[in-house]
Amino acid sequence: MAKYKTEPLKLWNKAKEIRQQYYKNYATAHEKGGIRWAGGAWTFDAVPAGLGEDVYSLTSEPYGASVAWNKNFALECQEAAEAFGFARDLCSYMRNYWGSILIDKYVFGGPFPKPDFLWQDHICCSHAKWYQNISYLEGGIPMYCVDMGAGAYKPFAEVTESQIDYIANQLLDGIEWLEKVTGRKFNDELFFEACWNDFRSTSRWAQICELNRAVPAPLEEKTMYSLYVLATLQKSWKVVADFYDELYEEVKDRVDRGIAAVENERVRVITDTQPPWAFLKIFRYMEKYGCVSVGSIYTYGLEGMFVYDKEKHEFNHRPLPPKKPETREEACRMLADWHMCKPEYQHFVHPEYKTLMMDAICKQWNVDGVMLHYNRGCEGLSVGIAEVRLGLLKRGRKVMTFEGNMGDEREFDEARTVQRIDAFLETFGIRKSE
Amino acid sequence: MITAGIDCGAKTVKVVILKDDKVIGKAIIPAGIDTKKASEEAFEEALKEAGIKKEDIDKIVATGAGRADQPFTKDSVTEVSADAKGINFLYPNVHTVIDVGAEESRAIRVDGKGMVMDFAVNEKCAAGSGAFIEAMARALEVTVEEIGPLSLQYKQEIAMNAQCAVFAESELVTLVHQQTPKPDMARAIHAGISDRIVSMARRAGLEPDIAVIGGVAKNPGFIDCLNKDLNTKVIVPDDPEFVGALGAAIAAKEI
């Protein structure tokens, strides 16, 4: 007998369609005289939006993950990158992406579509290098990259004007650069609108994540991956911002009616870092125990905008700014301030900040245990992860770790991971239903 | 109540039969490639030692990597739980148990009741397991039984990069060419694996008393290095390779 009612998400197909539309827009941009650019999922995509309404992007992390889904294609890419001389332990998204260029194949079909320019930001050691090498491999595509390394955000650190200026001024320089490389005049109105959509998408996604505090959880993490991904594609796209408004209503309705994502929810966990994409079935395996992953700082805070409240030890969504930007300078400063606050960015300065946020999530989301994915595929999100583990244990949380790789299945041992999950879930005194 | 635990490891199958908290029969058989056959043989032998028939057993629980391949029971526990229960039964004061098996090693922190508090498992690499010592013994042209005692005769400690079994073997070749005495090389091998195991155990958290189980626990060279690295004297049960099977037999009482 099921403990809770469950039903499929009505907006599921719409999320899928938006994703397909996004990749198609990029591939066909040139047919309509448009521009296409490439950059990371963290990049300030609102800025190139000022170049016109026919400007389309390809974000590299979701692309790398899409490749990872396709095991044979991924292997072909990885082997091509290794044959070129790139080390096997580098970011697996990056190798999947470089490999696609080297074998000249787009994972969605056809030859790899070359971007007109590269617009990236730099957070981990590989972010800028990734695009430096794309430019190299593609024979010299113009590249601009904004350094985010101005320090942690409040309340973890003081944030001074000069820190915001550093990022905002790089964006201002970037706008001039964009005009130069595209020969187009920058449209500030389009830019302001895109900024606003960015704030809307990321604040609203955070609110959707907050709904998962409910017991039973209306969403489980495997589904959330397919929803949060839209913000990694283009958070400044109106279609994405509108979609999240709609999704918020649906998820809220599920909470109101007590609709569960997993009908036998008994143990609630959170994970950390990107999952091994080719093995998402481990989430289904956990469900046999009644174990549901209600999210992670990754699904919540890579695109969702939250602030950590030190006094209350709480992790809550960041409300929209009081008003839309009205000048270019103001827009750039608002963007800089907004994205410096990104939860997934803070641990790049110190793992303790992530520990605090994750511990607050455990408290507010009614979490019983934490599963840390020691992800060999991403140094950026794995940086400090061992200290996060110690920090959570110190705070009395139950923690397990498993090793893997988000994008290179050669580094994931499914049988062993399942064994670890068994051993971990046994400690909650729950048994698997066959 | 009579229960049995069957531990289907990578190299061997172990069976323990328990009657009213006393071991009345046990057996160990090389696993080979046919776990089912090895399980049957081991079971047969243990029954013989216990002087009972299979029908006399109330409950059987399996553990180990190959636990799904034995024909006796669908009930199973993970090696982690089995080790914890087994060691707690033998030594209630042990709070950390280090299990070094043929292809995997793990460290488990246990509470006073045999419940798992935390655990760590070695990375996907032979360098932290019994297979490493076997490979190195082959390179030194001694048996697995000989390499431990041999290492205790060392005169000099040599640092060796034992992060990888393949690299370590070729480092060994270099040492051979430098005419390094065999006991020194054997010592370097054990110090290397001990470093790796202690590293892993620190992840689970070290809380005394510490016990070492699994086949490799019988190697005195390894235990000597562990004692040095941990700055303590670890406990080695009499039949260290049977602790997992014993834990499974205890779990059978609880299911």
Add this chain to the structure above:
Amino acid sequence: MYIEEFKKYYEKRHEYAKDFKKKHPDWKIVGTFCTYYPEELMYAAKVLPVRILGSHEPQNVTEPHIFGMFCPFCRDVLAQGLQGRYDYLDGIMIAQSCLHVRQSYTSWDLHIPVDFRYYLPMPHHLQSARAKDFLKAELEKFKKALENWTGNKITDEALDEAIEILNENRRLLRQAYDFRKKDNPPMTGLEAMYMVVSSQMMHKKDHNEILKNLIEKELPNRDLGIGDHIRLMVLGSENDDVEFLDMVETITSNPAKFVIDDHCTGSRYFWNQVEPKADRLMAIAERYINRPPCPTKDWPNRLRLEHDLNLAKEWNVQGAVLLQQKFCDPHECDIPIFQRAFEEQGIKTLFLELDVLVPVGQFKIRTEAFLETLSSEDLF
């Protein structure tokens, strides 16, 4: 002679620091990670920066703190702290560099008590015109933090004096390196490493004294009889691997010597000076922005590649050994491109990965084969 002094200080780094503290009770000692720390400010506040390096020994204490996919160097560095070898430090500081070594700092911060801790967000986009204003503002904050901690006011005079001491060290090291351009270099690569790294562990005044004597009295006439040795460059990530450098330079089949390097434990550390100007903090900021970069800060253009090819040419290099700490992402992103560029210039390359302990036997075979290919070119 003088050249041997450096090795002594390298090996007795802790004794030196403890002794320094005894002799200079008004000074504090701060351990640093990476080489972007603004030494001028620290000297001006009577704070001796000492760079924390590993000890190249097996250890089992860092596993709970740093995930195994990060470089062996950052673990070796942290191990020194966890094993209590730097118990004399009054503080630690890092100027933001790669993620790997950042973890040595953050774990140190979490587990090893010290009086003073500072994270300086050193910018990565050094090729942006915006970097210097930002760094200057951060130096301003660091200056205040140092003043508050030590109670020493950092005056312009103190800064000028510190700049001069450090600049002198950089000038002298460059002069010593210039000697290595000679056909018969008076210094081996290993000796050069000791020379540079010891400077990261000593007060520069002490170091300058030895350097001056070395340059005036020893190097001009020192003959190692290595004029016929193959001239090698070594470049890549942190490298103070004595065993490795020594192994290469003692190969007898086709003898070779390192004549130039690009490492943070080598030329990259001291290459450029602070160009004095009235705005001292800006002058200092510009020095760190304009120095030969670590690859993590070298984008969008690869300025380091240009710099390294120039070094190879000026020091008349025949082959280049590209080294990296295992798992060093910034270098791994550069190495295939560097190899191609070097080969295009007719400089053959050998790529090797460093671990805490190098497998000397294997590396020797590979290096010998590499040297053979270099010398066979001369034969035919």
